[in-house]
Amino acid sequence: MGVGGSFLRLHLRGQGICHMRSASFFLVLLVLATIGKPPWAAAHNFHCKHPSSGADRPHSVSITEFGAVGDGVTLNTKAFQNAIFYLNSFSDKGGAQLFVPAGKWLTGSFSLISHLTLSLDKDAIxxxxxxxxxxxxxxxxxxxxxxxxxxxxxxQSLIYGYNLTDVVITGGNGTIDGQGSIWWNWFNNNTLNHTRPHLVELMYSTGLVISNLTFKNSPFWTIHPVYCNYVFIQNITILAPLDSPNTDGIDPDSSTNVCIKDCYISTGDDLIVIKSGWDEYGISFAHPSSNISIKSIFGESRSGAGIAIGSEMSGGVSEVHAEEIHIFNSLHGIQIKTSPGRGGYVRNIYISNVILTNVEYAIRINGRYGEHPDDYYDPYALPDINNITIKDVYGVNISVAGLLEGIEGDIFGQICLSDISLNVTSEDSTWNCSYVEGYSYLVSPNSCQLLQKIPNDSSVCYSPADNLTLYSGGNCSISSYVTLASL
Structure with missing residues (x-):
């Protein structure tokens, strides 16, 4: 069946496939199944290994033991808070599990604790x-x-955590629904009083696992690990209407050693976007995002990108490795966003094995994304964009092959494109480049003149083998995260 059949088999192994029944999903599978094998020789080595199991907890309670009612009407915030307060007594005894059984459990925001597993039944919402x-x-x-x-x-986010260690949010593909429509209306009507909440936000935390769940209708960004270390996200589905504002999927922010695998995401903004702070505040705080692995991501975004970096990247982003990315019906496939005033850097980025179908911009680097937190930013704080390798990309029905725009006086360098085949809808919609330097090889349609042919010494292009130091022994498993969290 070719790449379409192979990819379908891959994703049927994951939980959450029942949520992918849109006409667009089946259309893209049909297209991929008929276009044959893309020009990839083989997948590159990847640093995340499939986890065998989560952390075992010696103590477990059900939310119903604390008076919760799963009727979708009763507010259960106190029940969640009381259950977690009780389970805190087991944090030095191997930790504990809070089980959420089948039912609809209405709640306000609640905070997690260290050494906790929040586990949802498959019919729990x-x-x-x-x-x-x-x-x-x-x-x-x-x-x-x-x-x-x-x-x-x-x-505050619906599920929140601060300064935690060893936290697991998982289940049998249960659902966490933020009911974000009321927040989207307030945003669209300019009647918000404060910035909207995320669905899940964990801050200053280490050893985090999020797996086997569906996340729906976040008021704002969906999953936001910020100032975190060792984050493992696998086999999740994220859903929000395609016109919902800023409902990013997964936003690693000023975080290190992050592994994201086997996810289906359909939202109103970027599917996965890496950030590290905003203008003078991000520069001063100086917490970069680094050592980030992304693999087997499938989804769509009407106004965002499949894989994005920025535009808030003032603390720096480096050592990012993404592969097996499948994006359809979207504005951008791959995008890097920045601006004068951001400062910081984006470097050592390696993206490969990408399929794009019905995408307006296959690859975009935008050096003038704009929007600043206030008037105190330094307009001369220019970002350093360097060592960006994008290869093995296959696209069908692409409006614009690439729009690569650096900044005058701030050349974006070492941009390497190779083994890229894009079926563009017009000969006039190929590559548009300014203030960039780099190399290209086997790119169709031909890339811009600013990107020279790659010389025989291919070391001019960044490869993850050069610098990537993901995880101890290259092992990105849940058990390794729990072990590291306990050190």
Whole structure:
């Protein structure tokens, strides 16, 4: 059957496939099945190994033991808070599990603790309250200096954690639904009082596992690990309407050693986007995102990208390795976003084995993305964009092959494109490049003149073998994360 059949078999192994029944999904599978094998010789070595199991907890309770009612109407915030307070007594005894059985469990925001597993039954749905008073107001992130949408404070995420170790959020493909429509309306009507909440946000935490769940209708970004280390996200489905504003899928932010695998994401903005702070606040806070592995991602975004970096990247982003990316019906396939005033850097990025179908811009680097937190940023703080390798890309029905725009006086260098075949809809919609330097080889349609032919010494292009130091022994498994978290 070719690549389409192989990819279908891959994703049927994951839980959450029942949520992929849109006409677009089957259309793209049909297209991929008929176009034959793309020009890939073989997949590159990858640093994330398939996890065998999660952490075993010697103690477990059900949310019903704390008075929770799963009728979709009763507010269960106190039940979640009381259950987690009780389980904190087991944190030094191997930790504990909070089980959420079948039912619809309405709740406001609640905070997790260390050495905890939050486990959902396959028919369990945690539902976010539509009352903004059930989402507390908290301080802005120090690397942003203010709320991302409005000056001042912001709403706390539905599931929140701060300074935690060894946390697992998992289940039998249960669901966490943020009921974000009311927040999207407030945003569209300019009636927000504070920046919208995320669905899941974990801060300053180590040893995090999120797996085997569906996340729906986040008010804002869906999963946001920020200032975290050793984060493992696998086999999840993220869904939001394609016109929902800024409902990013997964946003590793100023975080290191992050592994994201086997996910289906359909949202109103970027599917996976790597960040590290905003202008002068991100520069001052100086917490980069690094050592990030992304593999086997499938999805669509009407206004975003499949894999994105920025535009908030002022703390720096480096050592990113992404492969087996399948994007359809989207604005961008791969995008790097930055601007004068951002400072920071994006370097040592390696993206390979990408399939794009019905995508407007296959590859885009935007050096003037704009938007600043306030008037105190330094317009002469220019970003350093270097060592970007994109290879083995196959695209069908592409509107624009590539738009690569650096900044005058700030050349984006070592941009390497190779083994790229894009079926563009017009001969005039090929490559448009300015203020970039680099190399290209076997690119169709022909890349821009600013990207020279790769010389025989292929070491001019960045490869993850050069610098990538992901995880101890190259092992990105749940057990290794739990071990590292306990050190």
């Amino acid at each position: 945690i539902i976010g309250s539509m009352d903004p008073y059930d989402w507390p107001i908290i301080e802005p992130l120090p690397s942003y200096g203010r709320g991302r949408e409005l000056a001042g404070e912001r709403h």
